[in-house]
Each structure stands twice: as C-alpha cells, then as structure tokens.
Amino acid sequence: MDQDQGQHHEHHLHLPHGPSEPTHHEEHVVSPRIYLVIGATLLVFTGLTVAASLVDLPGDLNAVVALAIACIKMTLVVLFFMHVKYSSGLTKLTVAAGFFTFIVLITMTMTDYISRAWGRW
Amino acid sequence: MDSQTLAAQTAETGNIEHGEHPPFLRHHFAGVEQQRETATFGMWLFLLTEIMFFGGLFCSYLIFRNWYYPAFVAGSHSLHLWAGTLNTTILIISSFTMAMAVHASETRVRKALIGWMIATIILGCAFLCVKAYEWHDEWVEHHVPGLNFSPQGFLHGTKDYPDDKLPLDMAEKTQVYFSLYFAMTGMHALHMIIGVSLLTILLIQAYRGKYVTGHVSPIENFGLYWHFVDIVWIFLFPLLYLISRHQ
Incomplete structure (x- = not known):
C-alpha cells in the first residue's frame, strides 16, 4: 500500500530532471502546406455556402445546408488552425467537454421552447 | 532527483535547484513544454466561456x-450579401496569416513572424472597415433600433425584394432582428478591436526580439483567440445573411 502510493506520487511530481510525466506531450509544428490547404478549403466552402444561398431549396433546406457548411468550416478551424488535432488528450477533452455542454444547453432550451405550449391549443 | 532529495534541498536553500533555464520559463513549471500545455489549457477554458456567451x-x-x-x-434581405461574403473571406485569410505567424514563432523566424502579424492586423482592420461601412448604411436606411429606426422601408417592398410588404406591427418587429444583429456583430467587432489591439502589442514585443526564442505561448494563445473570433463570424454569416435569402 505504502509502496503503491510512493510510486503514484513520483509519477505526478513535475521534477526538472525527473521522470517524464504521464501526460507529457510533445509539441507538433504544423507545416505551412497544411495551413494553406485548410485556408483554401475554407474559402471554397465560403463560396459554396454563398452559392447554395442563391439557390431556392425546398423547405428549410437552405438553412440546413448553410449551417452544415458552417459546422464543417468550424471543425476545420478547430482541428488544424487551433491545433486540436495535434494537441494533448487534456486539450482534446477540454474542447470536447465544452462543445458537449454547449450542445446540451442549446438542446434543452430549444426543447423547452418548442414544447412549452403543447396541449394548450 | 527523487522527492526526498528535492524536499531536503528545498528546506536547505528555500528554493528548488536553480539551474540554467530560458528567461520566460516560470519556476513552478517543470519545463517549457509543460508551461505551454498549461497556458493552452487555460486559454481553452476562457474560450469555452466565450462559446457560452456568444x-x-x-x-x-x-x-x-x-x-x-x-x-x-x-x-436579413436588407443586408448586403457582398459585404458579408467579403468579410468572411477577409477573416478566413486573416486566420491563415495568424496560423502562419504561430508557425514563424515556432520555427523562430523573426522577419516572418513580424510580417504575418502585420498582415493579420491589416486584414483585421479591413474587416472592421467593411463592417463600419455596413453599419453606416444601416444608419442611413433608418434601421438602427432606439436611435433612428423607421419601419417605413419594410411596408412597401424593396427594389430587390418587392414582396417584402409587411403589416405595420410586423414591420416594427424588424427592430428585434436589428437589435440582435447589432448586438451580435457589435460584440464580434469588439472582439476584433480587442484582438487587433493585443496583436499590435505583441507585434511591438516581437519587433524587439521576443517570441522567437522558444517562447511561443503568447502568440499561440492569441492565435486561438483570433481563430475563435473567426469561428463566431463563420456562424454569424449564414445566420444573418444567408439563410433567409429565399424565404
């Protein structure tokens, strides 16, 4: 028991010359070529979303297409420009948890808004 | 060095062994890598509060x-599609130049860092100029709720949208649209102004030789902020300009 604790302790100490931490993360320099490709892709998607808005699509499809393209663009920015693809598990988990919480809040609010008047008409 | 030696040393000298280390490394971090990782974590937590806000x-x-x-x-029909598209393009290019600035800081090339930072500042200002032009146009059109709003423009149809003939009570409600429009684009523009100001300070520091000696965190975290502001616009653009074009 004591021995276990000792080992556990040592692993989590951040010593200047000590053993490398379990969460140690080597920074990754993203190449300019990837930035260029992502930037160009984002511009293409911008063109696509403007073009799609000029076409009269049935029902709410215009909104669905525009927001779907916005989500794709956001994902590209987050993964590549913001380095999340190359980040540590901690950063990935933080970002994912944040977006998850945000989606829960939006969904709950919208669910309440849509259903509040149910049964009253 | 194990924890006992460290504890003994700390008790003896009052601080941990003070070996050679880069001047920007704070003592409570094990190394540059860990310091950078911690800063990134903190920056993301801040950005999450911003996500909740927007x-x-x-x-x-x-x-x-x-x-x-x-x-x-x-x-939405009263907005200029070309202005929104132009601004989206400007912001995406500025995100690219900012990503390149981070790359220049990582690869320690001072001239490139300064160049990409200046490019980002210029693009940020260009965005604000287009936005200011649009706001001015909305002022001229009497579309600013609380200051000079008039529903007249929405009662008889417009040149591009002759069918936009709203009854007076609904025409008054365009104020809700414009209130949210000014709140959202205004908060976004405020973030841009803060961004350009911070970037100017970082530029002066970079000009004096900072951020090309392995100290990437401030540039990288500013990049995260700048890309976040870009993402906000990526959603504002379809919501405000695009999704109502054909309704």
Whole structure:
C-alpha cells in the first residue's frame, strides 16, 4: 500500500530532471502546406455556402445546408488552425467537454421552447 | 532527483535547484513544454466561456427568428450579401496569416513572424472597415433600433425584394432582428478591436526580439483567440445573411 502510493506520487511530481510525466506531450509544428490547404478549403466552402444561398431549396433546406457548411468550416478551424488535432488528450477533452455542454444547453432550451405550449391549443 | 532529495534541498536553500533555464520559463513549471500545455489549457477554458456567451446570443436569435419570422426574413434581405461574403473571406485569410505567424514563432523566424502579424492586423482592420461601412448604411436606411429606426422601408417592398410588404406591427418587429444583429456583430467587432489591439502589442514585443526564442505561448494563445473570433463570424454569416435569402 505504502509502496503503491510512493510510486503514484513520483509519477505526478513535475521534477526538472525527473521522470517524464504521464501526460507529457510533445509539441507538433504544423507545416505551412497544411495551413494553406485548410485556408483554401475554407474559402471554397465560403463560396459554396454563398452559392447554395442563391439557390431556392425546398423547405428549410437552405438553412440546413448553410449551417452544415458552417459546422464543417468550424471543425476545420478547430482541428488544424487551433491545433486540436495535434494537441494533448487534456486539450482534446477540454474542447470536447465544452462543445458537449454547449450542445446540451442549446438542446434543452430549444426543447423547452418548442414544447412549452403543447396541449394548450 | 527523487522527492526526498528535492524536499531536503528545498528546506536547505528555500528554493528548488536553480539551474540554467530560458528567461520566460516560470519556476513552478517543470519545463517549457509543460508551461505551454498549461497556458493552452487555460486559454481553452476562457474560450469555452466565450462559446457560452456568444451561444446565448445565437440561441435568442434562433428563438426570435421563429417568433417573428417575416420580420427576420425582411431584415436579413436588407443586408448586403457582398459585404458579408467579403468579410468572411477577409477573416478566413486573416486566420491563415495568424496560423502562419504561430508557425514563424515556432520555427523562430523573426522577419516572418513580424510580417504575418502585420498582415493579420491589416486584414483585421479591413474587416472592421467593411463592417463600419455596413453599419453606416444601416444608419442611413433608418434601421438602427432606439436611435433612428423607421419601419417605413419594410411596408412597401424593396427594389430587390418587392414582396417584402409587411403589416405595420410586423414591420416594427424588424427592430428585434436589428437589435440582435447589432448586438451580435457589435460584440464580434469588439472582439476584433480587442484582438487587433493585443496583436499590435505583441507585434511591438516581437519587433524587439521576443517570441522567437522558444517562447511561443503568447502568440499561440492569441492565435486561438483570433481563430475563435473567426469561428463566431463563420456562424454569424449564414445566420444573418444567408439563410433567409429565399424565404
């Protein structure tokens, strides 16, 4: 028991010359070529979303297409420009948890808004 | 060095062994890598609060759009599609130049870092200029709620949208659209102004030789902020300009 604790302790100490931490993360320099490709892709998607808005699509499809393209663009920015693809598990988990919480809040609010008047008409 | 030796040393000298280390490395971090990782974590936590903040605005926009649908469609029709598209393009290119600035800091090339930072500042200012032009146009059109709003423009149809003939009570409700429009684009522009100001300070420091000696965190975290502001616009653009074009 004591021995276990000792080992556990040592692993989590951040010593200047000590053993490398379990969460140690080597920074990754993203190449300019990837930035260029992502930037160009984002511009293409911008063109696509403007073009799609000029076409009269049935029902709410215009909104669905525009927001779907916005989500794709956001994902590209987050993964590549913001380095999340190359980040540590901690950063990935933080970002994912944040977006998850945000989606829960939006969904709950919208669910309440849509259903509040149910049964009253 | 194990924990006992460290504890003994700390008790003896009052601080941990002070070997050679880069001047920007704070003593409570094990190394540059860990310091950078910690800074990134903190920056993301801040950005998550920003997501919640702008998310609230987006959420109220969606609800009010359902509520006063014809008013929101007519309000959206009054915006210039070309201006929104131009600004989206400017911001995406500025995100690219900022990503390149981070790359220049990582590869320690001072000239490139300064160049990409200046490019980002210029693009940020260009965005604000286009936005200012649009706001001025909305002022001229009497579309600013609380200051000079008039529903007249939404009663008889416009040149491009002759069918935008709203009854007076619904025409008044375009104020809800424009209130949210100014709140959202205004908060976004405020973030841009803060961004350009911070970047100017970082530029002066970079000019004096900082951020090309392995100290990447401030540039990288500013990049995260700048890309976040870009993402906000990526959603503002379809919501405000695009999704009501054909309604």
